[in-house]
Amino acid sequence: MARLAAFDMDGTLLMPDHHLGEQTLRTLRRLRNERQMTLAFATGRHVLEMRHVLGSIDLDAFLITGNGTRIHSMEGELLHRQDLTPDAAGIVIHQPWDTKASMHVFNDTGWLTEHDIPELLHAHVYSGFRYRLADFKRLSMDEVTKICFCGDHEDLSRLKIQLSEALGDKAFLCFSATDCLEVLPVGCNKGSALGKLSEHLGMTLQECMAFGDAMNDREMLSLVGQGLVMGNAMAQLKNELPHLPVIGHCSNQAVSHYLTHWLDTPNLTYSPE
Template identity: 75%
Template sequence: MAKLAAFDMDGTLLMPDHRLGNETIATLKRLRERDITLTFATGRHVLEMRPLIDQLALDAFLITGNGTRVHSLHGDVMHRSDLSPDVADEVLHARWETHASMHVFNDNGWFTGKAIPEMLQAHMYSGFHYQLRDLRQIPAHEVTKICFCGDHDDLARLSIQLQEALGDRAHLCFSAVDCLEVLPVGCNKGAALTVLSAHLGLTMQECMAFGDAMNDREMLSLVGRGLVMGNAMGQLKAALPHLPVIGHCQNQAVSHYLTHWLDKPNLPYSPE
C-alpha cells in the first residue's frame, strides 16, 4: 500500500467551481487515519493553501508554485527554487508577441500589471488576490516564477518565442490550457516530491499521485502509482498512455477511486 498520496488541486482534487467536495474531504481524513501522508502539489501559492489546510484541520505537506517550494506540516520551507535573475529580467523586460497577461510570483504573493477580475473566480472561496504593480519594477532576484495567461493558441506561439530566447535556462510548462509557466531549471512537482519523499525516508515507488495537466507529468511518471483524471489535458494523456485514467473532477473522482482502493483493494477499479 502507498505510504504517501500527492494531489494536484485544480482539475483534480477541486471541482470545476474550485471547491473541495464533502466526499473528498472525508476521504482525505480516512487516508490520514490510515497513516498515509498527504501532500498537496499545486501551482497555487502557499499564502492561499495554508489557510485551506488549517481550515480542514488536515496534516499535509505542501508543494506550491508548481514545485518552487516544499513546506513542512508546520509551514516551514524545506526546499526552494527561484528563477535565475537573468531569466527573470529577460522575461519581464522583453517585448513578446502575445496578447496574454503576465503574472509574477514570489514569497510575498501574486503580482500583475492590470486588473483582471475574471481571474479571481478560481480564488473566490479562498479570497486570495493579485496585487497590482508595474512588473518591470520588481527586482529580478525576487522572482520565483512567471506565468502567462490567455488563449491557448496564442500561448503555444509564445512558448516557441520563450524557448528560442531562454533555451535551457528555464523550464516551460502548461499548468492549464490557458496558463503557460516559466519555471526554474529542473523545477517541477516530480522533482519537489522526490525531495520530500527522501526527507520522509520514502521511495517514490511508495507514493501515489493524481493530476490533470502537463505540470503533473513528471510527478505522475515518477511515483509507484500515477492516476490521470478523465478531464485531463489531451497532451498529458498522450504523454502518459500507460497510466490508468479515472473519472472527472466534477464527480469527485479522486474520492471515488480512493474509496475503492481503501475498501476493495483486490478488485479491479472501474471509473464512475
C-alpha cells in the same frame, strides 16, 4: 504499499467551481486516520493561499507549491526553495512578446500583475487569494519564484516558442492548464519536488501515489509508483502517459471515488464512476 499520496488541486481535488467536495475531504481524512498515510498537496498555487486552504479544512499535509518551487512541512517549515535566476526573470519580464496573454509574477510576497483582471479571481473564490497591481519595470528580479501567462491556448503555444528561443536552457516551460503557461526554474517541477519530499520522509517515490490532470503533473505522475490521470485531463497528458490508468472527472469527485475503492475493495477491478 503506498505511504505517501500527492494531489494536484485544480482539475483534480477541486471541483470545477474551485471548491473541495465534502466527500473528497472525508476520504482524505480516512487515508490519514485508517492508513496513517502522509498527504501532500502539489499545486501551482501560492503557499500563502494553500495555508489558508489547509486552515479552513483542518487537515495536516505537506505543501508543494508554485509547481515545485517551494516545499513546506506540515508545521510550516520551509524545506526547499528554488527561484528563477535574475537573468531569466529579467528576460521574461522586460522583453516584449508577440502575445495577447497577461503576465503574472510570483514571489514570496504573493501574486503580482500589471493590470486589473477580475475574472482571474474566480479560480480563487475558495480562498480569497488575490493579486496585487505592480509596475514590473520597478520590480526586483531577485527572488522571482515563477512567471505565468494567461490567455488563449493557441496564442500561448506560439508564445512558448518565443520564450524557448529567448531563454534556451535558462528556464523550464510547461502548461499548468490549457490557458496558463508557466515559466519555472530549471529542473523545477512537481516530480522533482516530490522526490525531495519523499527523501526527507525516508521514503522512495515507488511508495507514493499521485493524481493530476495537466502537463505540470507529468513528471510527478510518471515518477511515482502509482500515477492516476484524471478523466478531464489535458489530451497531451493522456497521450504522453498512455500506460497510466485514467479515473473519472473532477466534477464527480473522482479522486474520492477511486480512493474509496482502493481502501474498501482493492481486490476488485476499478471502474470509473
